[in-house]
Amino acid sequence: MTENKNYIHSFCTIQNNKIVLNDETVFEAESTSFADFSKQAYKKLEINYPKFFKMDSLSKLAFLGAEILLKAEIDPEAENNIALVFANKSSSLDTDVKYQETISHEENYFPSPAVFVYTLPNICLGEISIRHQLKTENSFFIFEEFNPEFLVNYANVLLDTKKADKVLCGWVEYFNEEYKAFLYLVAKEGVVEHQIETIKTVYKK
Amino acid sequence: MQALIQELKEKIIAVLSLEDINLEDINDNDPLFGDGLGLDSIDALELIVMLDKDYGIKLTDPKEGKVIFQSIETMAAYIAANRLK
Numbered sequence: 001m002t003e004n005k006n007y008i009h010s011f012c013t014i015q016n017n018k019i020v021l022n023d024e025t026v027f028e029a030e031s032t033s034f035a036d037f038s039k040q041a042y043k044k045l046e047i048n049y050p051k052f053f054k055m056d057s058l059s060k061l062a063f064l065g066a067e068i069l070l071k072a073e074i075d076p077e078a079e080n081n082i083a084l085v086f087a088n089k090s091s092s093l094d095t096d097v098k099y100q101e102t103i104s105h106e107e108n109y110f111p112s113p114a115v116f117v118y119t120l121p122n123i124c125l126g127e128i129s130i131r132h133q134l135k136t137e138n139s140f141f142i143f144e145e146f147n148p149e150f151l152v153n154y155a156n157v158l159l160d161t162k163k164a165d166k167v168l169c170g171w172v173e174y175f176n177e178e179y180k181a182f183l184y185l186v187a188k189e190g191v192v193e194h195q196i197e198t199i200k201t202v203y204k205k
Numbered sequence: 206m207q208a209l210i211q212e213l214k215e216k217i218i219a220v221l222s223l224e225d226i227n228l229e230d231i232n233d234n235d236p237l238f239g240d241g242l243g244l245d246s247i248d249a250l251e252l253i254v255m256l257d258k259d260y261g262i263k264l265t266d267p268k269e270g271k272v273i274f275q276s277i278e279t280m281a282a283y284i285a286a287n288r289l290k
Binding site: 039050053054110111112113114117 | 221222223224225247248250251254257258
């Protein structure tokens, strides 16, 4: 661990058909599928990015969280040195299963290239990077459960070694319609200190 | 031929997840790639799979795709002449 102080700039949670930014609900849908919820959120947030509809569910989840947190952060005229450090439990298993279904039957063997490209979890980081033109450090890790110790330490190292000006950390879990995204932006300036206990508390909300 | 053109438009919107595109947005002669519908290389692969799955047409030479996928009209003409199902 390093001695320099870093701060939680903002945080966002997406679960149970609801998007919450810094403790305030920004969008909520009636009980529905994730596909419908994400489509409604896309429209509500006035995102104009048709590629969104080609993404798998994990990428849509990560993309929506990043969209909300980075909207005010990105300067289109400048290099935005915002690193991405994400993790989850189920990797890209939801899409892996869908892809496997396209190659399971010899008489109906039609592997889908559009599904195949999402059979890696870190593709969601590529989608975020393309959207926000980020040419920065990015890593995706798989853990049995949410691991704030790892995320806090990794983000602090990136900031303290000046590999990044800000770090977008994220837990984006999706499998079989069960999902939770918890994303937060860490910076050198702010009010709430970037500490493991704080992250644990905000994650549980 | 017109029925096939209509069918292709519906299939392309569904298969390529063109959520913001309506049937009437696609003209028969619009380029599918580049300035037209703006499809990308993964979309091209999906179209090749669609030809095989829905019409029994296997493209073995990737260069063929450039000609076949110029527009909905060129696709329909190729399918009409070569379909096995």
